[in-house]
Amino acid sequence: MVGVYLLRKIVLLTVLTGSILAKHEQYKGWKSYFIVATTNVQVQKLYEVVENLDLDFLGPILLDREAVVLVQPKYNAGFMDIAKKLGIKYWTHVADVKKALDHDDEVMDDWCAGRTNHYPYNSYQPLNAIYDYMAYIENKYSKTVRMRIPKVSFEKRPIRYLKISTTNFLDESKPVIFISGGIHAREWISPATIVYAIRKLTEDVTEPDLLNNFDWILLPVLNPDGYEFTFIHDRFWRKNRSVNSYHNKRCPGVDGNRNYGILWRTVGTSNNPCSEIYGGNKAFSEMETQVVRDVFREYINRVDLYIDMHSYGSMVLYSWAHDGSSSNYSQVLHSVGVAMAQAMDYYTLANFPRYTVGNSAKILNYKASGTAKDYAHFLGVPLSYAIELPGLSNGTQGFHLEPKFIESIGKATWAGIAVGAQRAKKFRSGLKLR
Ligand SMILES: [Zn+2]
Known part of the structure; x- marks a missing residue:
């Protein structure tokens, strides 16, 4: 039993250390989309579904201007369904949010290093x-x-x-x-x-x-x-x-x-x-x-x-x-x-x-x-x-x-x-x- 307990502790420690060291892990599988609302009704409908689908807009939604929204893996299909139903144009901004954040870190490191x-x-x-x-x-x-x-x-x-x-x-x-x-x-x-x-x-x-x-x-x-x-x-x-x-x-x-x-x-x-x-x-x-x-x-x-x-x-x-x-x-x-x-x-x-x-x-x-x-x-x-x-x-x-x-x-x-x-x-x- 002691051995199992120790093993569990080591596994837990590894998982914890891993989660601290690996950056942006929580965004694995997330996607982001450009989305353009062209009517006031579309804008209002988008705000109505924000909480249900846990959508995260990175800026305010303005008519006819591209907004970027973060979408969790579990709500990805739901997001696309709703956008289609409302007739709102959308397309992929980044297909892999974690990878994009890693890219941002590299750009920043290069900028500072230079x-x-x-x-x-x-x-x-x-x-x-x-x-x-x-x-x-x-x-x-x-x-x-x-x-x-x-x-x-x-x-x-x-x-x-x-x-x-x-x-x-x-x-x-x-x-x-x-x-x-x-x-x-x-x-x-x-x-x-x-x-x-x-x-x-x-x-x-x-x-x-x-x-x-x-x-x-x-x-x-x-x-x-x-x-x-x-x-x-x-x-x-x-x-x-x-x-x-x-x-x-x-x-x-x-x-x-x-x-x-x-x-x-x-x-x-x-x-x-x-x-x-x-x-x-x-x-x-x-x-x-x-x-x-x-x-x-x-x-x-x-x-x-x-x-x-x-x-x-x-x-x-x-x-x-x-x-x-x-x-x-x-x-x-x-x-x-x-x-x-x-x-x-x-x-x-x-x-x-x-x-x-x-x-x-x-x-x-x-x-x-x-x-x-x-x-x-x-x-x-x-x-x-x-x-x-x-x-x-x-x-x-x-x-x-x-x-x-x-x-x-x-x-x-x-x-x-x-x-x-x-x-x-x-x-x-x-x-x-x-
Ligand atoms: Zn703000």
Whole structure:
């Protein structure tokens, strides 16, 4: 018996070690498809079957634009049946998701191996590299930069942001620009664009007016637990990693962008902890959303522009997400959104689609409550947006936006941020919601 017990232990150990060492094993047999909905009914039907078939769309579904969806082996036939029944065009993106992820890793390794100067704004880097860069910037530019660590995450990682100001935030006449990223863990391009913005306000200042005339709060990785998890365990993890009641131990994680206290958990969200859009067990249950809420509490009278960075889809989205109605500032939101989009399009590469600008519920045919941009707008931030950055490089080999595009997307996004800031200042006197 002892022998059998030992053997079992060895087998178990081998299986466990194997599962840790072999990367992306959980995606063996998965496939991904391009899918194009051409009517609003098709879009709505697709959203209706997401939970039944555990479909995972890597970006929002937009009419007549290719979306990519991940499909588990057990739902593959069901997915194809439904797509055919609804008359929705689909074709294979990658036939073997695990292999494509391995390919992505190789591309990334090659990219890093080929250069000595890789930084979190020109390659995908783990959390500690981003935090090291932020600490380096704080140290080197101590006159203008202060690091803040208001809270730690569920797994006890610090949530950090930089405050950048030539007047230490004391000049109350200056508008505050607040940009957060990385609430959705797998959207790796989002933190990179915010690190790029940090660089443009410190190491590589080409628009001194942006540094002198505004105060900046830049938070690249709002969800550090999830971000780290995507590097080590699961490339497609989206939520954070919290377990906040007995019922979600099996399925950890809350979607931070459904956890804000604005019509919390009413539409486009889920009370099922296993869902990718689980809103948590109460509004602001999560450290991540509390950090953003507290920044607004401190500076609500001065934040004129807030951007929450996501990927992917090339979209500038504004309120109201919960019902598609227009805010009192929809005209200004739209015109500034278009100006930002045009600036980003100017620098974007030919293989990415042009930005689409609009009310998120309307252009996506998808309503959502408890989102960051709606919460900020509800509090009185006049210009509040979610930006879906470009993604996927049109490739059929992998899922990363190729690392060679990171810096150019940072540059394009910075151009959009710069225009947004300048417009915010220009319209300031006429924009007071509060
Ligand atoms: Zn997102």
